[in-house]
Amino acid sequence: MNWVRTDWRRVSQPIRQLSLSSPVVETGAELLGSEPLRIVTPPSRWFYAAGFPLDEVSAGGKPSGPMVVRVTMSVQEGAVGIGVLAADRSTFLDERSVHAPADIIVDLLVEDAAAACMVMLRNHRPDGASRAQIENITLHRAERIASPFATAVVSRNFAAEPVPMDEGTSVFDDAVATALNQARLAHLDTLSLPLDGKSVLDIGCGVGAFADFYLDRGCRYVGIDGRAENIAEMRRRRPEAVCAVADVEVDDLSEFGRFDVVHCYGLLYHLESPIRALRALAAICDKVLLLETMVCDADDAVMMLVDESKTYNQALRGLGSRPSPAYIAMALNRIGFAHVYGVAIQPAHEDFQWTGTNSLKRRIGDHDLRRMFIASREQLDHPALVPLVV
Secondary structure (H helix, E strand, C coil): CCEEECCEEECCCCCEECCCCCCEECCCCEEEECCCEEEECCCECCCEEEEEECHHHCCCCCCCCCEEEEEEEEEEECEEEEEEEECCCCCEEEEEEEECCEEEEEEEEECCHHHEEEEEEEECCCECCCEEEEEEEEEEEEEECCCCCCEEECCCCHHHCCCCCCCHHHHHHCHHHHHHHHHHHHHHHHHCCCCCCCEEEEECCCCCCCHHHHHCCCCEEEEEECCHHHHHHHHHHCCCCEEEECCCCCCCHHHHCCEEEEEEECCHHHCCCHHHHHHHHHCCEEEEEEEEEECCCCCCCCEEEEECCCCCCCCCCCEEEEECHHHHHHHHHHCCCCEEEEECCCCCCHHHCCCCCCCCCCEECCEECEEEEEEECCCCCCCCEEECCC
16 A cells, blocks of 8 residues: 555554564464564465454453554565454454555554454565565554544655575466466467467567467567566567567657557556556557556556556556546547457456445455456457447
């Protein structure tokens, strides 16, 4: 979370300090000491590491009504989430993501203390374990105050943050990335679009996960990625594939020519200016733009800004986006695509299996929200496509 509530305030000295000596230890985590408590998370992203139950203080210290949980902590490696779990453990009532190196005090707001069961620390690092230390956790009563601004942005100095040294291009090969790419490829294949022999630009190609799909179909394939390290690895793995370094938000893509098909899977949400990028892609796309992206659950055409790390599969400049499906459909149409479609059957992956409720969320539980789009110059008569422009 990259913002904090400012229309609440702590109105008490600590009601109770949670004990760090007997946490709930999750599988794969390693805990050392007690005060401070040193934690090594499981190596998988989103996996829980250690929990601190709130029910132990319900009789003598947990406030009724609004509560602030204050966590004094540091992160030495990777990134962790620190949050307050709902009573059914299905969601976080409030959570903050903290990236190394950090020495920080985190205030977590719970509007109804009765709905909270545990303070939980989990791994937010895409690939590998994270290391953190908790000094103390205290509970405070809170009250709402009049404020013209409900939230404030958490300060960040992206330029000063270190590049993760032990991840590199391996993030494209972990279990999470592999499962997602397998689902994407299988779904693309089931659409049976006329792709054989076409010229294809794979924008945000990473290390070339989709290159073989197009090369096997006799396509003239060009892969582009914003990081030189990713392109170097792609050339090592697939020397037969044409690829180059370019930033879709800054560089002129016309030097690469024009393409029948522009393939843009897993890139748009890593961009701070998605419409600028879509305009650049539309300018060199003659027929079809294939787009897969994370989204936010909103009925209106809106977009959320999101902080991202310096990991090789994240945003180049630290800011990503989560546009709503309506935002994407509207943007694609307004930049020149007369026909914009969704897909009737989504890829067989948890991130695509959700129903919009206008919740304004970008995650449900431990899963991101994703959708597929196809923008075309000409009308496509295909039973698997759902028109999004009427």
